[in-house]
Amino acid sequence: MIAMKRPTIADIAQRAGVSKGAVSYALNGQPGVSPATRQRILAIAEEIGFNPNSAARALSAATSNAIGLALRRPARILGIEPFFMELISGVEGELSARSYALTLQVVATVEDEVAVYRRWWGERRVDGVLICDLRVDDERIPVLDKLQLPAVVIGGPTHTGNLSSVWSDDAAALVETVEYLAALGHRRIARVGGLPDLLHTEIRSQAFADASKRLGMTEAITVSSDYSGEEGARATRRLLSNSRRPTGIIYDNDVMAIAGLGVAQEMGLAVPGDLSIVAWDDSPLCQLVHPALTALGRDIPAYGALAARTLLAAIAHEPTASFQAEPSRLTPRGSTAPPRRA
Numbered sequence: 540m541i542a543m544k545r546p547t548i549a550d551i552a553q554r555a556g557v558s559k560g561a562v563s564y565a566l567n568g569q570p571g572v573s574p575a576t577r578q579r580i581l582a583i584a585e586e587i588g589f590n591p592n593s594a595a596r597a598l599s600a601a602t603s604n605a606i607g608l609a610l611r612r613p614a615r616i617l618g619i620e621p622f623f624m625e626l627i628s629g630v631e632g633e634l635s636a637r638s639y640a641l642t643l644q645v646v647a648t649v650e651d652e653v654a655v656y657r658r659w660w661g662e663r664r665v666d667g668v669l670i671c672d673l674r675v676d677d678e679r680i681p682v683l684d685k686l687q688l689p690a691v692v693i694g695g696p697t698h699t700g701n702l703s704s705v706w707s708d709d710a711a712a713l714v715e716t717v718e719y720l721a722a723l724g725h726r727r728i729a730r731v732g733g734l735p736d737l738l739h740t741e742i743r744s745q746a747f748a749d750a751s752k753r754l755g756m757t758e759a760i761t762v763s764s765d766y767s768g769e770e771g772a773r774a775t776r777r778l779l780s781n782s783r784r785p786t787g788i789i790y791d792n793d794v795m796a797i798a799g800l801g802v803a804q805e806m807g808l809a810v811p812g813d814l815s816i817v818a819w820d821d822s823p824l825c826q827l828v829h830p831a832l833t834a835l836g837r838d839i840p841a842y843g844a845l846a847a848r849t850l851l852a853a854i855a856h857e858p859t860a861s862f863q864a865e866p867s868r869l870t871p872r873g874s875t876a877p878p879r880r881a
Contacts, residue, residue: 629843771795
């Protein structure tokens with residue numbers, strides 16, 4: 540006699556034409572599927588005799604001992620972006636001490652990212668998620684709230700909805716940098732910013748514009764980039780080819796700043812005599828070039844560890860709040876000096 544195969548969630552998903560995650564939502568009474576789809580799934584489950592045993596029920600209620608991080612950035616940029624490598628090292632350090640794992644996935648669109656959250660939560664792959672690269676009116680926030688998936692935003696402090704966040708005062712750091720360049724005597728400065736739709740980019744851009752205006756720097760401009768060395772170099776060439784070229788440039792990460800240093804040297808400009816350069820994030824790369832780069836830096840691994848601790852508290856249903864991490868501090872090095880007199 541041939542033993543009959545026990546019906547599975549995969550069998551239901553195939554018959555209903557939906558994902559296994561959608562079946563899990565429907566069977567467990569979770570949001571994430573329409574009423575019509577839920578009824579269709581329940582009817583198919585009854586038809587094929589699906590009846591999860593007690594072991595399966597216990598498994599579905601157990602924690603996964605993992606948290607998720609989905610990053611909507613090109614993989615090629617993540618591979619050279621020191622910020623994320625240091626952030627993840629801080630997260631991993633905190634998780635390993637608690638016997639937790641990190642599930643990392645790179646996605647192309649916000650729709651892909653939301654689909655990942657739904658699948659992870661529906662299939663019990665993770666117990667919570669960290670949210671990076673916050674946007675203004677970020678559409679991920681209400682989705683996570685509806686799913687009731689524990690989440691902590693790395694960024695803010697605004698536009699985080701009901702979610703706790705870990706954030707740093709980028710505006711104050713930017714103002715400190717503009718004031719420093721002004722004190723050196725610079726009056727024409729520029730900024731090579733990151734992706735323009737990110738909230739922290741908007742915060743930095745507004746702080747740069749306000750501080751420059753207050754200090755009488757009427758020619759201060761921001762140009763957008765994507766954090767890559769190629770785009771940072773391209774933006775720098777455009778700025779330095781102008782007849783009224785800036786005497787100082789602030790870059791939103793150190794990869795672009797190092798590329799900008801190369802462009803200045805390629806164009807025969809001395810750093811810092813003809814051009815002062817300031818980088819953001821202050822990874823070890825900033826001290827491996829000549830001259831060493833003046834940079835805004837903070838303890839990024841500690842930032843990641845704080846985010847991980849906050850998320851683990853939320854997963855444990857402990858009271859959580861938003862935390863302001865230490866601000867970035869400016870460290871002057873050889874790439875900044877008073878501008879040469881014409």
